[in-house]
Amino acid sequence: MTISSTSILLRASALTCERDGRRLFENLDLTISAGDVVELRGPNGSGKTTLLRCLAGLTADYEGSVERRLPAAYCGHRGGLKGELTPLENLRWYGALEGRRADTRSLRDALDAMGLEGYAMTPCQQLSAGQQRRAALARLRLTRARLWLLDEPLTSLDEAGCTLVRELLDRHRCDGGGAICATHAPLEVAGTRMQMLGAAAA
Amino acid sequence: MTIGERIKAWWHRLGSPRWFYRVCRAWSPWLTAVGLVAIAVAFGWGLAFAPPDYQQGNSFRIMYLHVPTAILSESCYVLMGVAGLVLLVWRMKIADMVIAAAAPFGLAITGLALATGMFWGRPTWGTWWESDARTISVLVQFFLYFGVIALREAIPRAETAGRACAVLAVVGTVNVPIIKYSVDWWLTLHQPSTFTLTKAPAMPPSMYLPLIVSILGFYAFFAGNLLARVANVILARERGTQWVQSLVAGPPGGVMSCDGGREERA
Amino acid sequence: MIETAVAEPRVLELLTAQIRRDLTVAMRSPGEMVNPLVFYLIGVTLFQFGVGAGPERLAAIATGVLWVLALLATLLALDGLFRRDYDDGTLEQLALHADPLFVGVLAKIVAHWLVTGLPLAIFAPLGALMLHLDAAAVPTLVLTLLLGTPVLSVIGAVGAALTVGLRRGAVLLALIVLPLYVPVLILGAGAVTARLDGIDPTPQIVWLAALLAFSLTLAPFAAAQGLRVGLE
Numbered sequence: 001m002t003i004s005s006t007s008i009l010l011r012a013s014a015l016t017c018e019r020d021g022r023r024l025f026e027n028l029d030l031t032i033s034a035g036d037v038v039e040l041r042g043p044n045g046s047g048k049t050t051l052l053r054c055l056a057g058l059t060a061d062y063e064g065s066v067e068r069r070l071p072a073a074y075c076g077h078r079g080g081l082k083g084e085l086t087p088l089e090n091l092r093w094y095g096a097l098e099g100r101r102a103d104t105r106s107l108r109d110a111l112d113a114m115g116l117e118g119y120a121m122t123p124c125q126q127l128s129a130g131q132q133r134r135a136a137l138a139r140l141r142l143t144r145a146r147l148w149l150l151d152e153p154l155t156s157l158d159e160a161g162c163t164l165v166r167e168l169l170d171r172h173r174c175d176g177g178g179a180i181c182a183t184h185a186p187l188e189v190a191g192t193r194m195q196m197l198g199a200a201a202a
Numbered sequence: 203m204t205i206g207e208r209i210k211a212w213w214h215r216l217g218s219p220r221w222f223y224r225v226c227r228a229w230s231p232w233l234t235a236v237g238l239v240a241i242a243v244a245f246g247w248g249l250a251f252a253p254p255d256y257q258q259g260n261s262f263r264i265m266y267l268h269v270p271t272a273i274l275s276e277s278c279y280v281l282m283g284v285a286g287l288v289l290l291v292w293r294m295k296i297a298d299m300v301i302a303a304a305a306p307f308g309l310a311i312t313g314l315a316l317a318t319g320m321f322w323g324r325p326t327w328g329t330w331w332e333s334d335a336r337t338i339s340v341l342v343q344f345f346l347y348f349g350v351i352a353l354r355e356a357i358p359r360a361e362t363a364g365r366a367c368a369v370l371a372v373v374g375t376v377n378v379p380i381i382k383y384s385v386d387w388w389l390t391l392h393q394p395s396t397f398t399l400t401k402a403p404a405m406p407p408s409m410y411l412p413l414i415v416s417i418l419g420f421y422a423f424f425a426g427n428l429l430a431r432v433a434n435v436i437l438a439r440e441r442g443t444q445w446v447q448s449l450v451a452g453p454p455g456g457v458m459s460c461d462g463g464r465e466e467r468a
Numbered sequence: 469m470i471e472t473a474v475a476e477p478r479v480l481e482l483l484t485a486q487i488r489r490d491l492t493v494a495m496r497s498p499g500e501m502v503n504p505l506v507f508y509l510i511g512v513t514l515f516q517f518g519v520g521a522g523p524e525r526l527a528a529i530a531t532g533v534l535w536v537l538a539l540l541a542t543l544l545a546l547d548g549l550f551r552r553d554y555d556d557g558t559l560e561q562l563a564l565h566a567d568p569l570f571v572g573v574l575a576k577i578v579a580h581w582l583v584t585g586l587p588l589a590i591f592a593p594l595g596a597l598m599l600h601l602d603a604a605a606v607p608t609l610v611l612t613l614l615l616g617t618p619v620l621s622v623i624g625a626v627g628a629a630l631t632v633g634l635r636r637g638a639v640l641l642a643l644i645v646l647p648l649y650v651p652v653l654i655l656g657a658g659a660v661t662a663r664l665d666g667i668d669p670t671p672q673i674v675w676l677a678a679l680l681a682f683s684l685t686l687a688p689f690a691a692a693q694g695l696r697v698g699l700e
Binding site (some may be wrong): 234290342345346348349352355356357359361362365366369370372374375376381383384385387388460 | 565589603626628630631634636637640643644646647650654655658665675679686687691694697698
């Protein structure tokens with residue numbers, strides 16, 4: 001089953017997952033191609049985070065198969081920022097993790113683009129929740145990953161912040177990337193697909 | 203089929219809970235029976251017929267219980283380590299069930315080894331506890347078992363718990379020879395043992411033959427008991443599958459004591 | 469399989485970046501960093517009260533006390549090795565991106581030892597002073613701690629990885645890890661006792677070094693596996 005097409009970023013087949021005796025989702029098929037933005041919707045506790053973690057490869061506790069194009073970027077609930085470090089230092093660490101050498105200029109530009117001018121050298125734990133979320137998402141501006149898995153990216157963001165995220169996703173989509181985002185509020189990005197989980201699913 | 207294909211087929215079958223369950227149910231009663239008989243023979247022989255030791259008199263006879271339990275406590279842990287490796291590398295669910303079944307048995311038998319060691323130590327050394335190579339190793343072994351059991355209980359999700367215990371079992375097994383070696387070495391710095399149990403040839407056959415029978419009997423009993431436990435774990439873990447459901451429901455007037463069966467009988 | 473485009477794993481860069489990051493984080497909360505050392509010294513003080521001030525009595529148990537307290541202090545610090553990163557979500561990022569993962573884990577262990585084990589080895593002479601340990605044995609004590617505390621960190625990392633997500637994981641961690649510490653304790657304390665008895669402690673030290681090499685090779689890999697399990 002070798003697909004050499006470069007446009008498929010994620011393929012999940014017959015995904016079944018159980019947590020605490022409850023079937024969260026069963027026989028789920030999902031394909032994300034370049035240019036796709038999938039909105040993952042469902043009530044609280046319907047398994048959105050679990051599904052994202054399965055798709056990202058953080059857990060192997062499921063049945064079925066997942067193939068994904070690496071590198072993939074996953075932004076979880078908890079942000080992924082070290083509170084004692086500044087946004088700049090956090091971004092630098094991400095760069096080292098992903099194997100890319102980023103100069104300070106481009107790191108600062110990414111932070112500025114997320115509306116954090118002047119906060120690049122402030123320890124993250126001193127930033128507000130919304131600012132921390134912006135800092136956490138700033139890494140998406142720099143990452144080479146074509147597949148994004150975002151868990152509630154709009155949490156804590158004000159209107160301006162939400163707009164920034166939408167622009168980010170839009171640009172990513174046009175650049176040939178794909179994303180799946182678990183969200184409560186509508187993303188309002190052009191061309192999104194819906195994926196429902198939980199009681200709302202067909 | 204070639205040998206290689208046979209082995210592959212057997213390996214594949216080994217991973218099937220249903221097949222393993224049948225094997226357990228078939229072998230377990232026999233192994234347990236053989237084990238118990240051997241143990242009874244060994245005890246009778248050792249307690250009544252073996253000559254008293256010139257140094258220890260009659261108290262050495264507890265060795266027929268102590269030595270097998272001490273040996274078994276180690277073997278059981280190594281079994282868990284091997285099963286852990288199988289689980290992590292080949293992802294066989296059965297391996298997880300073997301670990302889950304073996305751990306409580308190992309803990310109990312290690313506790314027995316410790317207790318019998320203490321009872322042996324009292325008349326021999328004059329104290330209830332003497333830090334000798336074997337006692338310390340068995341004590342550490344006891345804690346290792348405890349760790350595996352505690353870890354399984356602490357992790358809510360069964361599959362994750364299984365894998366965590368597998369990692370711990372493998373790490374522990376790698377450590378067991380290191381611990382044994384260092385404890386042995388540590389002891390030689392302090393006082394020489396008054397009685398080393400490895401000197402089997404120094405015992406006359408009438409003394410060590412019942413010991414061998416006892417050891418074999420304990421192994422057989424262990425295998426039988428383990429298989430019975432694994433069978434139970436299989437039933438519990440696979441309760442959602444069709445073959446377990448039909449097994450439990452049974453033929454009309456069925457054997458299994460579950461509500462459905464009883465109602466049918468009425 | 470979907471074709472993947474993975475960057476060339478730059479192991480050395482990953483190692484240094486991770487160590488640098490963890491050291492920076494540790495330096496920014498100096499109070500927390502010093503905790504294990506303070507625990508060590510408080511423990512030594514408590515032993516003085518518990519055992520009585522007689523120098524001979526203290527000297528008799530000094531080796532054991534100093535080593536066991538080092539063990540416990542390391543254990544205390546071990547819980548934070550992965551848990552803090554787990555709580556703010558950076559641990560899963562490490563698991564997702566670090567290639568190979570055991571290098572990232574090794575980096576964390578090294579940084580952790582630099583902040584915890586190394587100070588213990590350096591300040592042990594202070595404890596030795598309080599417990600009236602013969603001065604001739606102090607260099608041996610420091611050497612064995614320098615060799616032994618990394619082993620404690622690296623073996624403990626396996627336990628820390630397995631218990632990272634558990635709420636009351638700290639006690640379970642101790643339960644799991646302490647039996648595995650027995651060889652280190654025997655070798656380390658044994659070397660110091662040998663020196664006190666006038667015997668050359670070289671065999672113990674060599675074995676300790678061998679244990680260090682062995683565990684540094686294998687344990688990070690086991691810890692990485694444990695981490696994947698703990699993150700599920």
